[in-house]
Amino acid sequence: MIVPYQEAPSPPMTPDLYAACERAVHVVRADGTILRSGRACLFILQEIGWGRKAAILSYPPWIWAVEMGYSIIARHRPFFARFLFRHE
Numbered sequence: 001m002i003v004p005y006q007e008a009p010s011p012p013m014t015p016d017l018y019a020a021c022e023r024a025v026h027v028v029r030a031d032g033t034i035l036r037s038g039r040a041c042l043f044i045l046q047e048i049g050w051g052r053k054a055a056i057l058s059y060p061p062w063i064w065a066v067e068m069g070y071s072i073i074a075r076h077r078p079f080f081a082r083f084l085f086r087h088e
Contacts, residue, residue: 024074037074038066 005013005021012028020026020036027040035043039058046054057066073080 024070038063038070041070042066 003009005018005026008018012032012034017026017034024037025040025044027035027043029035029043042054042058042063056062
């Protein structure tokens with residue numbers, strides 16, 4: 001189930017998790033494991049059908065590149081939004 005963090009029930013939402021969700025995407029798996037940033041994105045990709053590719057990217061050195069790329073894009077979200085997510 002996909003829920004915006006502002007509408008997530010408590011539990012699993014905690015005040016600390018709420019604050020962290022403002023800075024990065026988070027996934028709370030069915031077993032309670034919390035994934036954040038690049039690993040959360042890879043989990044989402046795996047769930048929508050990119051299984052093998054996402055699995056390969058989850059191992060070093062690829063995961064380091066995914067995390068670095070996520071960090072750069074997240075820090076400069078307004079800049080990238082002008083080019084990648086234009087409104088039609």
